[in-house]
Every structure is written in C-alpha cells, then in structure tokens.
Amino acid sequence: MKNLLIIGVPRAGKSSLANMICDKFGCGLISIDVIVATFYKTFPELGMHEEPEKSEPILSKFIFEYMHQLYRENPTRKYVVEGCHLSPETAVKNTCSETCDIVCLGYPDLTPEQFLVRARKTDWASAKDDNEILQMGEYFIKQSRQDKDTCDQHGIKFIDTSDNIERTLTEYIKQTYGE
Secondary structure, eight states, rough: OOOOEEEEESSOOOOOHHHHHHHHHEEEEEEEEHHHHHHHHHHHGGOOOOSSHHHHHHHHHHHHHHHHHHHOOTTTEEEEESSSSSSSHHHHOOOOOOEEEEEEEEEOOOOOOHHHHHHHSSSSTTOOOOHHHHHHHHHHHHHHHHHHHHHHHHHHEEEESSSOOHHHHHHHHHHHHHO
C-alpha cells in the first residue's frame, strides 16, 4: 500500500474514506482542512484562506514538502492525507506516483436539490438557508464535473459519490485493497 492523497469537493466523503482506510490499515491521518484552519487562525500573515482556491498556492508548498519529509523519515509508515484545498492539477504536479496514490471524490451527477436534501441531514447546514445551500451545491457540482474531467485527463482515480456515499466508499476499498 502506498500513501494516499484524497482530494475533492466539500461534502463528498473525503474524511469518511480517509477514516475507513486508516481504521482498516492503521495509517496515519493528516487532515488538510485542520491544517488550513489552524494556519488561518494562528498565522493570518501567511495569507491562508478557508476558501480552497485562495489557500492552494501557499498550502500546496507546505503539504507536499511535509509529505516528502514524512516519507524520507520513515518510508514504511503510511499516511492518508485528505482535504478539499488541493486541485487535481496541483496534486499531479507535486505527488510522487511511486510513493503516493491520488484519489478525487465528487458528485458530478447530483442536482442542487439533491445536495440540499443531503445537506439538511447534517449539522454543518443548520445555520444556512436553502438558497445559500442550493448556490453552494451548484458551485460544488460544477467543480465536481471539472475535477472529473481533469482526473480523466491525468489518469487520477475519480470516485463519484453522487449516489450512496457509504456504499460507494466501501466498494472502492474492496476493489482497491481487497476483502
């Protein structure tokens, strides 16, 4: 098993997949979203933003250097790195395919209305009105479609979580790692 970088749009199942793999194989987990939130609040002078497209240039240098350092220090220890702050293009440019696989999650076949229904089942959407969630859904669905196209161009595995997320992630783990 190689290290794994899990990227994609928010609410696509990245953290769920990362936790499933870490639990199954005892890998270390690195959450890019936690790193971004920490830098954003603690070191605002770095210019880190909670919005992925604004933080990516700064964040990518840190994350990939950190991943390379972890590998150099202990090549047998495996890590799963997950978060929505890296694009497929950045991941391909900065990841060593010999030591790390990349997988991207998204929901290109979801409708904004389905996104709203899904969002209302979770805590994160409780303070948002329906129009705001629908707009977010439109943006994330569009981004999912772009990410899928980019992944296809670069040979990155894209997991479509438009349907049942848990079943889709479980099937991915079985197909990729067995059992």
